[in-house]
Amino acid sequence: MNDPDGDLISRIAVGEAGAAEQLVRRHVKRIHALAQRMLNDAHEAEDVTQEVFLRCWRAAPRWRPGQAKFETWMHRVAINLCYDRLRRRREKPDAEAGMSMADPSLGASDAWLAAQRAARVQAALARLPERQRAAIALCHFEEVPQRDAAAALDVSLDALESLLARGRRALRDALSDVAEDLLGEVGDGR
Amino acid sequence: MADEMGKGRFEALIAAYGADPKRWPAEEREAALAFAQSAEIDLSEAHAIDALLDLAPAPMPPSELLQARLMRSLPKREVRLAPAVAALAACAVFGLIVGYGAGLNAPMGADVDQVLATAFDSSDQGWIGEDS
Numbered sequence: 263m264n265d266p267d268g269d270l271i272s273r274i275a276v277g278e279a280g281a282a283e284q285l286v287r288r289h290v291k292r293i294h295a296l297a298q299r300m301l302n303d304a305h306e307a308e309d310v311t312q313e314v315f316l317r318c319w320r321a322a323p324r325w326r327p328g329q330a331k332f333e334t335w336m337h338r339v340a341i342n343l344c345y346d347r348l349r350r351r352r353e354k355p356d357a358e359a360g361m362s363m364a365d366p367s368l369g370a371s372d373a374w375l376a377a378q379r380a381a382r383v384q385a386a387l388a389r390l391p392e393r394q395r396a397a398i399a400l401c402h403f404e405e406v407p408q409r410d411a412a413a414a415l416d417v418s419l420d421a422l423e424s425l426l427a428r429g430r431r432a433l434r435d436a437l438s439d440v441a442e443d444l445l446g447e448v449g450d451g452r
Numbered sequence: 453m454a455d456e457m458g459k460g461r462f463e464a465l466i467a468a469y470g471a472d473p474k475r476w477p478a479e480e481r482e483a484a485l486a487f488a489q490s491a492e493i494d495l496s497e498a499h500a501i502d503a504l505l506d507l508a509p510a511p512m513p514p515s516e517l518l519q520a521r522l523m524r525s526l527p528k529r530e531v532r533l534a535p536a537v538a539a540l541a542a543c544a545v546f547g548l549i550v551g552y553g554a555g556l557n558a559p560m561g562a563d564v565d566q567v568l569a570t571a572f573d574s575s576d577q578g579w580i581g582e583d584s
Contacts, residue, residue, distance in 0.1 A: 282526040290514050290522065298511040307511075308518045315522050376507070383507045401468075401475065402505050408469075408477045423468035430467065430501045437504055444500040 267332040274322040286315060289333065292404055293340050299399035300344035302388045310343045330413060337406065337414035341396050348392055379440055386436040393417075394429030401426055457483035462493060470505075471498035 265271075267288070273281035293314050297307035317339055318332075325332065387395060393415065400411040401422070412422040434441050457480065465484055469475040476484050488495070 279526045283523065286519065286522045286526075290519060294514040294518070295511040304512045308515065311514060311518060312521055312525070316525055319525065379507045380509045383504055384509055387508060398505070402470065402502075403508075405475065423464060426468040427464070430470070430505075433504060434497075434501050440507075441500045441504055444503040445496055 263328050263331065265327060265331045268327045271322050271325050271327070271332050274319065275325065282319065285318065289336060290315075293336060296337065296340055296399055296404055297344055299387070299403055300341065300392070300396060301347060302384070306347060310340055310347070313343055314340050331410060334410045334413045337400065337410070338416065341414060344396070345392055382437060382440065383433075386433050389436070390429050390432055394425050394432065397422055397425035398429045457487045459491065459493075462487050462491070466493075466495060466498040470502040471495040472502060
């Protein structure tokens with residue numbers, strides 16, 4: 263198996279700080295985004311991201327290349343840390359207090375409508391079962407290849423597709439009015 | 453899964469991955485695209501769910517503070533130097549012990565003259581007492 267991070271990991275294992283810095287630059291955004299999609303909280307996502315990298319430093323000397331991609335292992339660690347935190351919360355994630363919008367100063371009606379829709383989609387995603395949310399975060403938002411996503415979630419490809427299909431269907435059902443509008447827009451766009 | 457692309461498989465594909473071919477499994481993409489062009493398949497529902505998902509707000513980028521914290525947590529080179537540092541420290545401790553032990557055994561005060569006197573042989577006595 264060709265692991266794009268293989269060389270970096272072996273250099274980190276012998277204490278090369280530059281290699282570790284490269285690994286951070288290469289993966290920090292995706293790990294942080296994945297944790298944020300799962301937890302709906304940017305600060306908690308930062309804690310998870312930090313823990314993932316601390317585990318990377320510890321794991322590097324023991325890493326056996328050829329069995330899995332290191333990035334897949336990082337995704338699995340991140341998702342498991344998110345599952346732990348969600349379990350500890352024992353409550354549904356608060357979508358209202360979740361991720362900040364890219365532009366908080368929306369005034370025009372189109373922009374207001376877009377913000378409302380975004381908030382509803384975010385809330386609906388937050389209500390999905392954890393594993394469906396993780397599958398959608400990996401495959402739709404982060405565009406992780408299917409096999410890697412399945413490995414990160416520790417499921418078969420069939421199970422991954424089932425999680426994705428159920429998640430997408432649930433989202434469509436929860437937001438049927440928005441979906442109808444979008445269906446109209448899709449139709450108009452043809 | 454990549455063996456055959458029939459209607460059932462194609463529908464399962466878009467139900468899971470949506471209407472955008474870039475998200476379809478690479479090994480099935482070509483067959484799925486060919487199937488989509490040859491068959492009457494309505495992709496509008498899958499497009500609408502893709503569009504719903506794309507309405508979700510983009511995650512905040514990681515803060516500068518986080519990146520600084522990660523840099524501070526980088527493995528230190530000192531870890532590899534640990535054996536050398538330990539050896540140096542051991543040498544220093546050994547030196548201290550030897551020095552301290554020698555100090556304990558060293559003659560004190562009035563004995564110094566006696567030691568010095570015995571440090572020379574009889575020929576030096578004459579030289580030392582030359583003035584007398």
